[in-house]
Amino acid sequence: MLEIIPGSYLTVTPYGAWRAVARADDSIERRALLAILREAMSPMLSAEQARAWTGEADTETALAPLLQLQESACLEAWSAPKMAPVGTLESTLPVLLGALSDSGQAVLADSMGFCLAMAGYPSETGEALAALGADILSVAERQSVALAKLGDHLLDGWGNVDAAGISGLSFWPMHIGRTRLALTVSGRPRFNQQAFADLVWALYVRYGTI
Template sequence: MSEYILTENLHLGMTPAGTYYAVQDHTEEPGRLFLHRLLQEAVTPLFTVEVACELSGYKKKRALEFVHWMQEAGLILGQEHSEAAPTETLERLLPKLLRTLSDEGKAILAESRGLYLGSAGFTHEAAEELAALSANLTAVYARHKELLHGNLGYRQRAWGLVDASGNSEVGFWPLYIGQNRFTLIIGGIPQFNQPDFKRLVWALEMRYGNTEIPV
């Protein structure tokens, strides 16, 4: 039987991969629930058995096994220093974060009704049209989900316009936060494997994780 050693003085942080896993689908799974609970913490918690139990919903031994699995999967990590969620308003935060998520500096965050909340690198008119298009693509996916997700087994929900080499010219990536769905629209190649992607999702989770946007 494996022995689990509690490493003291390490804070429980999330990797960009863990962030992506948390929000790319809304199917309730133990790992996804763990990550959403972690994202609702304003400051990364100091890792203890009690924290492991609270975030996982399991008792001590199973909780430690689960945390070990999450770490082995590259979804969480131990950090020597605590990290705080962004405190700026989304209006000020979004333009700075969005431009880092594309190799062309072009990105939009839209909500489920097809209205954009923030934009970088696109004109106002283009941002409005692409945000509206994102809502239409969501409706298309909903109509054909049984085929795409069920019969064909495609796990991804993103849509894209690709060139002859398969590279995305513009992509539409769903982000599920609480009861809300957002779409991250990226011009060019997405740059998700970085801290700013986590900061964006963390800010959205703190703002909308327990709030539903009126439809």
């Protein structure tokens, strides 16, 4: 569908999922994305929901950010609801992680270095990368003031690069509610896949209110 209208069911696209987790800003657009991601079933758009998601009292004003999100390919509207990935995170995350790299290798860890899930790595390697990802999260947090001064030059990920500047291993902080996670990807990231949107959706259903 090409326009958001009341009665349609909204889902977050891979790009919208990225905008939701890459940084922890408090924009109206991000608040709306997070509200939708917290629902295990894609919510139906109504005037009341739009006002609740955006915090705007006026319906027309509340719908404007949602339309902007759709125009920027962050939201999709459907005639029937869709479900978040079914099953435990332990069973669903490895499959989704494997689709996020052209080598099929990725690790998801929490800020303490605990490996939540991995794909394509031996367990010892995955656990080492989980610890490394947590350390990078710590550096990013400690240096947040300095990094903020980079403005438009501030990028969202960290890379282990060769002499040609090509990254074979990249680390991506993810903000899921108050929980910070580190996504480590070997090879070229493939975040434009539905698997990335499903990964973020599954994580937000689980951790988004914590």
